[in-house]
Amino acid sequence: MRVRLWLPILYVIAAGYLVFGPPGAAGHGGGGEVFFYISLPFGFVSLLVQNLFKSGELAVLSCFLGGMIQYFAIGYSIDRFIASRGIR
Numbered sequence: 001m002r003v004r005l006w007l008p009i010l011y012v013i014a015a016g017y018l019v020f021g022p023p024g025a026a027g028h029g030g031g032g033e034v035f036f037y038i039s040l041p042f043g044f045v046s047l048l049v050q051n052l053f054k055s056g057e058l059a060v061l062s063c064f065l066g067g068m069i070q071y072f073a074i075g076y077s078i079d080r081f082i083a084s085r086g087i088r
Helices: 003-020 031-038 043-053 056-085
Strands: none
Touching: 003 031, 003 056, 031 043, 031 056, 043 056
């Protein structure tokens, strides 16, 4: 199984929909808050970036990239666990 690839892809689709898709798009609806919550704990990096650089766009980008790294690491861990158990 390639969970390490599918989890980040699903995250990108969900994050893209939450930030740009729902009514009140472009981060002004409730989707921006949910986007932050699915990116936790790496979402806290976006708060640090926003306070350091006073840039909202950079904060969203750092939250997005942090979430991708997080979900890749989770998928990699699941792949390793499945391989060590011999589960297919």
